[in-house]
Amino acid sequence: MFRTALTKAASYGLRPVLTSRTSAVAMTRSMGHGPVESDAEFDARYENYFNRADIDAWEIRKDVESYREEHQITVKGTNVPEPILQFSELNIPEKLMKEIMRQKYEAPTPIQAQGWPVALGGQDFVGIGQTGSGKTLGFILPALMHIAKQPKREPGDGPTALILAPTRELAQQILKVAEIFGKTFNIRSACIFGGAPRGRQMFQLQRGVDIVIATPGRLIDFLESSVTNLDRCSYLILDEADRMLDMGFEPQIRNIIERINPERQTMMWSATWPEEVQALARDFLKSYIQLNVGSLSLSANPNITQHVKVCDEDEKEDKLKELLMEIRKEDEHKTIVFAQTKRKVDWLANMLRRNDWPVAFTHGDVSQNRRDLALDRFRTGRAKILVATDVAARGLDVDDVKFVINYDFPNCVEDYVHRIGRTGRSGRKGDSYTFFTYENASLSKDLIKVLQENDQKIDEKLMEMSKFSRRGKNSKFQQRSDRGYGSRSGGSYGTYRKSNRQFSDRDGYDRNNSFNNTGWRNRDDNRGKYNRSLHDEDW
Numbered sequence: 001m002f003r004t005a006l007t008k009a010a011s012y013g014l015r016p017v018l019t020s021r022t023s024a025v026a027m028t029r030s031m032g033h034g035p036v037e038s039d040a041e042f043d044a045r046y047e048n049y050f051n052r053a054d055i056d057a058w059e060i061r062k063d064v065e066s067y068r069e070e071h072q073i074t075v076k077g078t079n080v081p082e083p084i085l086q087f088s089e090l091n092i093p094e095k096l097m098k099e100i101m102r103q104k105y106e107a108p109t110p111i112q113a114q115g116w117p118v119a120l121g122g123q124d125f126v127g128i129g130q131t132g133s134g135k136t137l138g139f140i141l142p143a144l145m146h147i148a149k150q151p152k153r154e155p156g157d158g159p160t161a162l163i164l165a166p167t168r169e170l171a172q173q174i175l176k177v178a179e180i181f182g183k184t185f186n187i188r189s190a191c192i193f194g195g196a197p198r199g200r201q202m203f204q205l206q207r208g209v210d211i212v213i214a215t216p217g218r219l220i221d222f223l224e225s226s227v228t229n230l231d232r233c234s235y236l237i238l239d240e241a242d243r244m245l246d247m248g249f250e251p252q253i254r255n256i257i258e259r260i261n262p263e264r265q266t267m268m269w270s271a272t273w274p275e276e277v278q279a280l281a282r283d284f285l286k287s288y289i290q291l292n293v294g295s296l297s298l299s300a301n302p303n304i305t306q307h308v309k310v311c312d313e314d315e316k317e318d319k320l321k322e323l324l325m326e327i328r329k330e331d332e333h334k335t336i337v338f339a340q341t342k343r344k345v346d347w348l349a350n351m352l353r354r355n356d357w358p359v360a361f362t363h364g365d366v367s368q369n370r371r372d373l374a375l376d377r378f379r380t381g382r383a384k385i386l387v388a389t390d391v392a393a394r395g396l397d398v399d400d401v402k403f404v405i406n407y408d409f410p411n412c413v414e415d416y417v418h419r420i421g422r423t424g425r426s427g428r429k430g431d432s433y434t435f436f437t438y439e440n441a442s443l444s445k446d447l448i449k450v451l452q453e454n455d456q457k458i459d460e461k462l463m464e465m466s467k468f469s470r471r472g473k474n475s476k477f478q479q480r481s482d483r484g485y486g487s488r489s490g491g492s493y494g495t496y497r498k499s500n501r502q503f504s505d506r507d508g509y510d511r512n513n514s515f516n517n518t519g520w521r522n523r524d525d526n527r528g529k530y531n532r533s534l535h536d537e538d539w
């Protein structure tokens with residue numbers, strides 16, 4: 001196997017890369033040592049990533065099938081390894097295990113339990129798991145073990161692991177996880193993204209790093225100016241690939257992947273798995289194992305109670321204020337409010353500030369420093385409300401977010417699932433509130449399916465709306481092309497928009513069309529204090 005890998009790599013004119021444990025060990029022996037311990041010591045200890053002799057684990061293992069069933073784990077592919085049910089089953093360096101314990105994680109999450117054996121086995125892999133289910137450590141831990149088994153990095157070498165992500169916020173968050181766990185191995189990581197000065201990023205790349213976490217555009221910049229290269233890269237992760245395609249990054253992704261040795265291990269991770277990403281997987285992954293945790297259809301995290309309110313555009317502002325007043329009565333009330341355009345975010349943030357709400361805001365036009373500052377104020381709780389566009393929809397992990405409000409409905413239901421997934425993370429509970437207007441009617445069927453998946457109550461008006469909607473499947477690209485532009489604005493945002501000469505971003509959601517005048521739908525009222533206080537009759 002080792003010889004085959006070398007021969008193939010040579011035929012691509014590339015330095016050989018290591019994709020299996022056996023070849024990794026052989027290569028490590030022949031070429032020097034990895035960044036952690038001496039090669040012999042490391043190889044001997046971690047030749048096998050699993051403690052198969054762990055009696056307790058074996059007892060539990062008897063019930064692997066029921067574990068998969070209980071956690072709705074579906075696997076496709078051949079030779080799928082069994083899940084690991086306890087951390088003690090992982091044979092990883094002690095320092096890394098200590099770091100996991102320091103984080104007070106009790107057991108691998110289901111996506112880690114099934115994903116680690118596959119990823120550590122060197123196979124290509126697609127991992128679909130609900131928002132907040134621990135996917136980041138799911139791919140970082142195998143990345144660290146992979147890197148630790150590679151030959152020592154020489155001056156001029158590029159990274160061994162590359163993680164592509166759609167936004168700088170997500171990239172920075174992945175970096176944090178890579179740094180926390182990577183420091184136990186002396187593994188260096190860098191975050192490469194546009195909109196920030198190039199100097200520091202360039203310095204980090206030239207000094208040498210093991211993991212690069214990047215948004216595609218800036219990375220290509222550095223590749224084309226030979227600041228770094230991907231000759232050594234053998235572990236590739238596409239995180240939230242559907243969002244990257246959505247943002248028009250497909251040519252850049254292809255450009256980057258084509259520079260990487262085909263002998264690499266490639267993995268894609270996301271909470272959603274639309275068709276266009278499946279096509280990318282077919283192009284770039286070798287016969288891969290697909291792992292799904294949760295429903296196979298598009299579904300939200302079951303820890304989130306979803307509330308949808310059908311209303312008119314010009315009702316939203318008052319409804320938002322009312323809702324926030326109720327939310328504020330809760331002990332924990334950290335909230336993200338999503339709007340569809342940058343201008344709308346500006347307007348909402350100003351409006352809420354004028355009403356004395358502690359607000360931070362972020363979107364693509366806000367400078368890097370101010371975006372970092374806004375997130376920091378939100379994380380630390382100095383701002384209890386974050387108003388944002390979809391830059392905050394993916395991956396953002398602030399553990400005490402209790403509420404997500406969709407002031408505007410997003411372009412597609414996948415984005416809805418990701419947005420509301422900012423709450424209910426790591427096994428906690430959360431609530432989402434969504435304003436749904438006539439303009440969104442074409443997405444009503446898709447939304448209903450997502451609500452039904454988790455047995456959520458469905459507003460009759462939403463049902464009614466769906467009867468008039470022609471679409472019934474996730475057709476997000478279609479949505480994007482036929483949404484209206486610059487239609488009549490309702491409420492004070494309309495006035496704001498008209499008076500704002502710089503207004504340029506499209507909206508298409510503010511048509512004053514009175515679809516209905518119904519009240520808010522009834523809340524499911526079996527959830528204690530919060531339930532009683534947040535106007536039961538309204539949601």
Ligand SMILES: Nc1ncnc2c1ncn2[C@@H]1O[C@H](COP(=O)(O)OP(=O)(O)OP(=O)(O)O)[C@@H](O)[C@H]1O
Pocket residue numbers: 104105106107108109112129130131132133134135136137270271394395396397399421422425426
């Ligand atoms: N084994 C574990 N046990 C408990 N918590 C964990 C475990 N692994 C990760 N976490 C925590 O779960 C939270 C969510 O993890 P992460 O951000 O990786 O989710 P995700 O699946 O990538 O979500 P999204 O799809 O929204 O990006 C993090 O705060 C992380 O620290």
